Amino acid sequence: MRHWLNFFFMAIWMVSCGSPVDNSVNEANYDQRKADSLGIPEGNKLSAAMKRAMQWPQLDNSWFFEYKMMPLQGDLAYEEGVVRRDPSAVLKIGDIYYVWYSKSYGPTQGFSGNIERDKVFPWDRCDIWYATSKDGWTWKEQGIAVARGEKGAYDDRSVFTTEIMKWEGKYYLCYQTVKSPYNVRVKNTIGMAWADSPDGPWTKTDKPVLEPSDTGEWDGSEDNRFKVKRKGDFDSHKVHDPCIIPYKGKFYLYYKGERMGEEITWGGREIKHGVAIADNPLGPYVKSAYNPISNSGHEICVWPYRGGIASLITTDGPEKNTLQWSPDGINFEIMAVVPGAPHAIGLNRSADNDKEPTEILRWGLTHIYNNSNYQSIMRFKTWTKQTHTAVGESAKRK
Ligand code: AAL
Numbered sequence: 585m586r587h588w589l590n591f592f593f594m595a596i597w598m599v600s601c602g603s604p605v606d607n608s609v610n611e612a613n614y615d616q617r618k619a620d621s622l623g624i625p626e627g628n629k630l631s632a633a634m635k636r637a638m639q640w641p642q643l644d645n646s647w648f649f650e651y652k653m654m655p656l657q658g659d660l661a662y663e664e665g666v667v668r669r670d671p672s673a674v675l676k677i678g679d680i681y682y683v684w685y686s687k688s689y690g691p692t693q694g695f696s697g698n699i700e701r702d703k704v705f706p707w708d709r710c711d712i713w714y715a716t717s718k719d720g721w722t723w724k725e726q727g728i729a730v731a732r733g734e735k736g737a738y739d740d741r742s743v744f745t746t747e748i749m750k751w752e753g754k755y756y757l758c759y760q761t762v763k764s765p766y767n768v769r770v771k772n773t774i775g776m777a778w779a780d781s782p783d784g785p786w787t788k789t790d791k792p793v794l795e796p797s798d799t800g801e802w803d804g805s806e807d808n809r810f811k812v813k814r815k816g817d818f819d820s821h822k823v824h825d826p827c828i829i830p831y832k833g834k835f836y837l838y839y840k841g842e843r844m845g846e847e848i849t850w851g852g853r854e855i856k857h858g859v860a861i862a863d864n865p866l867g868p869y870v871k872s873a874y875n876p877i878s879n880s881g882h883e884i885c886v887w888p889y890r891g892g893i894a895s896l897i898t899t900d901g902p903e904k905n906t907l908q909w910s911p912d913g914i915n916f917e918i919m920a921v922v923p924g925a926p927h928a929i930g931l932n933r934s935a936d937n938d939k940e941p942t943e944i945l946r947w948g949l950t951h952i953y954n955n956s957n958y959q960s961i962m963r964f965k966t967w968t969k970q971t972h973t974a975v976g977e978s979a980k981r982k
Pocket of ligand 1: 670707744745760824825840882883928
């Protein structure tokens with residue numbers, strides 16, 4: 585019976601898609617220059633792989649990069665008993681670099697004990713701290729920028745995973761917020777604070793600037809986030825990893841959506857990115873009608889490049905470990921594949937990002953898991969691969 589069903593579906597697929605081995609060249613779209621650069625023998629038909637290769641937007645190596653992580657010195661060096669993670673972008677103000685990040689103390693107990701007393705994640709019970717540096721290697725911690733709210737406030741349990749934006753002489757921090765009790769079903773929202781100086785004082789918005797969609801419905805008991813009557817939209821549970829880019833006269837708040845009743849799909853967590861757009865830095869932010877704008881990814885890492893927006897997609901989904909670009913901040917295409925790209929990146933916003941596609945990635949900050957309890961901020965560097973030589977072979981070309 586199953587054989588017959590398979591045969592039936594295969595037949596329908598062949599009729600609706602055409603023969604899967606139809607390799608005829610569509611002469612109208614045949615680009616001889618691309619075919620030559622791909623080494624396709626003259627007059628040959630295109631395999632499925634070569635059809636895809638002919639669709640790639642560029643033929644050179646400029647969007648591809650390799651990278652390395654290195655430890656920081658001073659106060660941001662790894663410290664046992666302390667979590668420092670999810671660095672913001674690095675801003676250069678005068679001749680000083682600034683970074684903001686999540687900081688918490690002590691080990692993680694998880695969700696099995698007393699959530700009122702315990703720390704459920706390394707990013708639970710965090711405040712947002714900041715540090716400065718003259719060279720981007722040795723950092724001096726300066727103290728708390730934005731603390732958790734008073735009991736009962738929307739951010740009373742944790743404020744974490746922050747990003748910084750400078751706009752018209754003011755500074756804006758956006759970040760994740762959790763209200764107590766931190767159970768597995770708690771909705772995560774996005775809060776914001778602004779200041780006239782990078783050293784504060786910071787004024788918080790009195791409510792979140794972005795919230796999960798209200799389209800899912802839980803089922804069963806409170807300690808189970810997988811049991812739902814309805815999963816709802818891609819961002820029905822959590823809105824995370826906010827990053828605001830001033831773009832086309834508006835403010836584009838990119839974020840990661842997590843879904844109620846999340847499943848493992850396409851080999852990873854069901855993670856997608858969205859964007860919400862506002863006329864003013866403090867909002868109101870309206871979710872784009874094109875959301876979700878990625879089918880993969882995790883932490884947001886976005887920057888303007890030549891009139892469009894570039895986005896590094898990591899960790900989850902079929903397009904993980906790709907660098908993408910959109911001409912309009914919404915419609916992203918894959919430009920490069922990056923093996924095991926660094927996560928939770930804090931970009932160096934003082935870079936000349938229009939110089940070349942990966943210029944802004946030459947150096948920046950990221951984090952590593954020193955162990956499951958403690959994470960520390962690291963520096964990364966990237967480069968584009970220029971040569972591939974055997975030991976002892978001359979790297980000189982031609
Ligand atoms: C990260 C981010 C968010 C998550 C957790 C802390 O790297 O995606 O911030 O909540 O992990």
